[in-house]
Amino acid sequence: MFFSPKTIKPKDFEFPMEFVKFIQSNNFEQMSPLWQNLFNDTFLFIDYYDFLLKKFPKERYIPFGLAVDKSGIFNDGYIILSSFCIKTDRIFIYDANNEYKYLHPNNSFSGFLYNFDKWIKFASDCLLEYEQLHNNL
Numbered sequence: 001m002f003f004s005p006k007t008i009k010p011k012d013f014e015f016p017m018e019f020v021k022f023i024q025s026n027n028f029e030q031m032s033p034l035w036q037n038l039f040n041d042t043f044l045f046i047d048y049y050d051f052l053l054k055k056f057p058k059e060r061y062i063p064f065g066l067a068v069d070k071s072g073i074f075n076d077g078y079i080i081l082s083s084f085c086i087k088t089d090r091i092f093i094y095d096a097n098n099e100y101k102y103l104h105p106n107n108s109f110s111g112f113l114y115n116f117d118k119w120i121k122f123a124s125d126c127l128l129e130y131e132q133l134h135n136n137l
Helices: 017-024 027-031 042-055 116-135
Strands: 035-037 061-067 080-085 091-095
Touching (some): 017 027, 027 116, 042 080, 091 116
Antiparallel strands (some): 035 061
């Protein structure tokens, strides 16, 4: 079942054109088995949307991509959640394996990427690492 992001996004927020084209071209399928398009799974989307609201109550994020390796080999089995930040139009990366990065005020890693093209590079690098780890078993 396809979930329409238009039902949850604020009126003044527009998804980047690169993201729209990426979704329309079914490019998420090329990033499996690691990455999942959350807009294709309503219940999973709502779970992570709610998680982000509770975890970061002063921010507003729209999750769109989830990396998870149930074998535990990549990122020790922790999720990596990618979301649009409504306030800044940047991409927020939540890495559950390195949660301290977001909680420590003096940390230089903010968890943000500046545009969707940078996210594609990040996601591709994660997929490459995932494949290398699994091929070396």
